[in-house]
Amino acid sequence: MTFLEYAPAPESKAILNLQKSYGLFIDGDFVKGHGTSFASISPATEEKIAEISTANARDVDVAVAAARRAYDRTWSKLAGRDRGKYLFRIARLVQERARELAVAESLDNGKPIKESRDVDVPLVAAWFFYYAGWADKLDYAGLGPNPRALGVAAQVIPWNFPLLMLAWKIAPALAAGNTVVLKPAETTSLTALLFAEILQQAELPDGVVNIVTGAGETGSLLVNHPDVNKVAFTGSTAVGRAIAKSTAGTGKKITLELGGKAANIVFDDAPIDQAIEGIVNGIFFNQGHVCCAGSRLLVQENIQDEVVDRLKQRLSTLRLGDPLDKNTDIGAINSREQLERIRTLSDLGEQEGAERWTSDCAIPDKGFWFAPTIFTNVSTSHRIARDEIFGPVLSVLSFRTPAEAIAKANNTPYGLSAGIWSDKGSKILAVADKLRAGVVWANTFNKFDPASPFGGYKESGYGREGGRHGLAAYLQSSGWHDPDTRGLSSSRSDTRGLSSSRSERIETSPAKKPAKKSPKGVTK
Amino acid sequence: MSHLTIPKTYKLYIGGKFPRSESGRTYEVLSAKDAFLANAAKASRKDARDAVVAARAAVSGWSGATGYNRGQVLYRIAELLEGRRAQFAEEISSAEGVSATAANRQVDAAIDLWVWYAGWADKYVQVAGNGNPVSGPYFNISTPEPTGVVAIVAPQDSSLLGFASVVAPALVSGNTVVVLASERLPLSAISLSEVLATSDVPGGVVNVLTGSSAEVAPWLASHADVNALDLAGAGALDWVDLQITAADTLKRVLPPEDGVPAPSVERVTFFTETKTVWHTKALV
Numbered sequence: 161m162t163f164l165e166y167a168p169a170p171e172s173k174a175i176l177n178l179q180k181s182y183g184l185f186i187d188g189d190f191v192k193g194h195g196t197s198f199a200s201i202s203p204a205t206e207e208k209i210a211e212i213s214t215a216n217a218r219d220v221d222v223a224v225a226a227a228r229r230a231y232d233r234t235w236s237k238l239a240g241r242d243r244g245k246y247l248f249r250i251a252r253l254v255q256e257r258a259r260e261l262a263v264a265e266s267l268d269n270g271k272p273i274k275e276s277r278d279v280d281v282p283l284v285a286a287w288f289f290y291y292a293g294w295a296d297k298l299d300y301a302g303l304g305p306n307p308r309a310l311g312v313a314a315q316v317i318p319w320n321f322p323l324l325m326l327a328w329k330i331a332p333a334l335a336a337g338n339t340v341v342l343k344p345a346e347t348t349s350l351t352a353l354l355f356a357e358i359l360q361q362a363e364l365p366d367g368v369v370n371i372v373t374g375a376g377e378t379g380s381l382l383v384n385h386p387d388v389n390k391v392a393f394t395g396s397t398a399v400g401r402a403i404a405k406s407t408a409g410t411g412k413k414i415t416l417e418l419g420g421k422a423a424n425i426v427f428d429d430a431p432i433d434q435a436i437e438g439i440v441n442g443i444f445f446n447q448g449h450v451c452c453a454g455s456r457l458l459v460q461e462n463i464q465d466e467v468v469d470r471l472k473q474r475l476s477t478l479r480l481g482d483p484l485d486k487n488t489d490i491g492a493i494n495s496r497e498q499l500e501r502i503r504t505l506s507d508l509g510e511q512e513g514a515e516r517w518t519s520d521c522a523i524p525d526k527g528f529w530f531a532p533t534i535f536t537n538v539s540t541s542h543r544i545a546r547d548e549i550f551g552p553v554l555s556v557l558s559f560r561t562p563a564e565a566i567a568k569a570n571n572t573p574y575g576l577s578a579g580i581w582s583d584k585g586s587k588i589l590a591v592a593d594k595l596r597a598g599v600v601w602a603n604t605f606n607k608f609d610p611a612s613p614f615g616g617y618k619e620s621g622y623g624r625e626g627g628r629h630g631l632a633a634y635l636q637s638s639g640w641h642d643p644d645t646r647g648l649s650s651s652r653s654d655t656r657g658l659s660s661s662r663s664e665r666i667e668t669s670p671a672k673k674p675a676k677k678s679p680k681g682v683t684k
Numbered sequence: 685m686s687h688l689t690i691p692k693t694y695k696l697y698i699g700g701k702f703p704r705s706e707s708g709r710t711y712e713v714l715s716a717k718d719a720f721l722a723n724a725a726k727a728s729r730k731d732a733r734d735a736v737v738a739a740r741a742a743v744s745g746w747s748g749a750t751g752y753n754r755g756q757v758l759y760r761i762a763e764l765l766e767g768r769r770a771q772f773a774e775e776i777s778s779a780e781g782v783s784a785t786a787a788n789r790q791v792d793a794a795i796d797l798w799v800w801y802a803g804w805a806d807k808y809v810q811v812a813g814n815g816n817p818v819s820g821p822y823f824n825i826s827t828p829e830p831t832g833v834v835a836i837v838a839p840q841d842s843s844l845l846g847f848a849s850v851v852a853p854a855l856v857s858g859n860t861v862v863v864l865a866s867e868r869l870p871l872s873a874i875s876l877s878e879v880l881a882t883s884d885v886p887g888g889v890v891n892v893l894t895g896s897s898a899e900v901a902p903w904l905a906s907h908a909d910v911n912a913l914d915l916a917g918a919g920a921l922d923w924v925d926l927q928i929t930a931a932d933t934l935k936r937v938l939p940p941e942d943g944v945p946a947p948s949v950e951r952v953t954f955f956t957e958t959k960t961v962w963h964t965k966a967l968v
Contacts, residue, residue: 286819397934401934404931408931409924598959599959602961609824611824627814639948
């Protein structure tokens with residue numbers, strides 16, 4: 161070893177006290193699932209971590225019934241202040257067990273420990289702290305009079321930020337007074353089950369949070385269960401679309417946080433050092449397994465060569481390998497299936513004529529790995545410029561004018577996020593106005609905060625998570641109506657569901673059909 | 685001395701113009717007493733698609749106007765409605781079979797509704813938006829923006845007020861709309877289009893189709909350039925199928941309502957998207 165070479169600095173797994181197998185967490189206890197159990201493996205070594213249960217239809221029924229019972233008997237009757245105290249307890253316990261959770265997350269997901277330790281887990285605690293404070297302040301949220309919980313929330317989360325996505329879902333749901341049945345992703349159930357232990361330590365009332373593990377079928381049983389009032393899903397657009405279809409007409413309130421193909425726009429007056437770091441963070445953070453990843457770099461033509469050269473230099477310094485090593489920048493791809501998808505799309509990129517550059521780094525023998533890759537000479541019609549790759553692959557396109565950058569950035573059915581790099585404030589604000597994306601980062605990228613709403617336009621889904629908007633996704637109110645508008649007031653309807661929660665009705669008398677009589681009706 | 689009346693030809697309203705249906709089809713609109721009132725255009729799939737093209741083309745201008753400007757334009761609709769109150773009252777009275785007093789009350793309500801919504805154009809952003817106190821050196825603000833093109837099935841049992849109650853809120857934030865007027869009571873919608881055409885609402889911002897909702901609504905629900913679907917008046921249609929179709933492009937969908945939706949700020953914000961912008965702050 162020579163000067164300036166890295167020595168391995170692995171985080172110890174000794175802090176973990178894992179069980180050989182995990183059941184489902186229902187009504188406050190771990191119980192056996194009745195589906196076929198499966199192994200959760202470490203994507204970095206392909207070694208088995210634990211055996212995970214699968215919830216079948218019967219288990220999902222039991223979990224939803226437990227959540228309903230907890231809602232009716234306990235949680236909906238608790239003062240907001242006390243709901244908040246439980247959330248504060250959870251936040252503190254997450255902080256106390258932070259190292260353990262970070263190690264488990266890196267082991268199970270494959271992400272570098274520096275990310276799980278410095279990003280995922282601190283944000284999990286922050287999310288519970290933020291929403292804990294809302295629990296007794298719902299009347300001040302400006303979401304209409306008499307805000308109320310929806311009931312039982314069905315939540316299905318992805319594998320890219322397992323514990324963080326759990327926090328994004330559970331914290332606002334509980335703060336608003338709902339109870340929860342959550343299904344983690346098949347490949348990353350571990351931290352959700354450790355979180356269930358935290359709920360036991362926090363003495364959260366039984367049934368308020370239930371965790372059912374399994375694959376897509378379990379998720380489908382959950383979101384389509386007739387006794388859930390709210391569905392929150394983060395994952396692929398294809399599954400989101402299926403959920404939107406299967407829940408049509410049910411009145412369930414839906415939040416969908418789906419795919420993305422974000423443009424990261426770099427103008428020639430950008431602070432170039434920061435921009436290079438931002439581009440790298442934008443697409444290589446978490447191996448590119450990020451729905452809001454800056455996967456399309458739009459760089460102004462006159463600085464394209466310089467930016468691409470510097471990117472290649474910077475990527476050559478990134479260290480790929482053991483996720484538990486504190487020096488690691490790029491961890492393992494989460495699953496063999498995802499690795500295949502990244503390979504297929506990257507091969508397509510070459511076939512369609514884009515120019516491929518891959519960082520020259522050693523790939524471990526076992527596990528799933530994909531070296532950082534850049535495609536140049538990409539056109540907007542290429543699959544690698546249109547499809548979400550969800551891996552460490554950056555497509556570089558160029559532009560000449562702000563108008564062209566905006567047109568290219570918006571040329572996608574997605575609309576989750578975007579980045580703008582420029583030292584000129586007026587240009588940033590003008591471009592930000594025109595981008596059809598739910599989150600726009602200017603001179604930064606991939607920043608998340610519990611106070612900041614996150615979610616997409618167009619086929620990236622609907623609803624927001626985070627902030628006051630994220631609270632609204634778990635509440636109904638009597639609606640804000642104008643009491644003065646002549647002849648338009650009628651009795652409030654107060655039933656469950658989207659339509660009825662947002663509207664009072666005015667009845668008119670149809671001329672031919674028998675009228676619904678209303679003394680306050682407009683035309684009566 | 686007698687005067688032979690000149691009946692009005694009711695056509696569609698697309699892109700600021702009043703074309704007949706490209707299909708050449710019409711259908712008979714009858715009064716409450718089954719007397720012939722007019723031949724209304726029976727819109728086709730092609731008309732619906734033309735209307736979406738016109739609506740899409742109008743998005744950037746209308747959504748790019750200031751809220752102050754949009755508010756004034758919407759207010760002016762109320763002014764013109766007031767001026768043509770007699771015409772609307774008579775149309776409502778003959779179509780719905782209600783008394784002149786009741787018809788006038790419906791016109792009153794429609795006027796007040798436009799005024800109420802007009803005032804929201806430069807305010808709803810303050811109510812629905814947010815400055816966010818993030819933990820770090822960042823400026824962070826969330827603002828609502830119009831979702832784009834909204835396709836609307838207007839309430840079926842109200843001629844003027846029902847139409848206004850779904851169109852006005854969608855316009856407040858800067859959306860453009862394609863509206864299927866009440867199938868049985870379409871004439872006020874077309875007369876209101878004449879008001880819109882002369883009240884500074886740019887062509888294409890409101891597009892009005894008359895005819896069979898059951899025939900045309902599925903084409904709007906499946907159209908990839910429509911961002912949202914308001915099924916307020918679709919209760920008698922196979923509206924769940926429409927919602928399922930709309931899910932193909934993840935449109936935002938408001939389900940059917942009984943009667944006429946009351947004015948509500950939620951009707952404005954439902955057809956918006958929240959954009960959150962982060963910017964770094966220097967460490968000084």
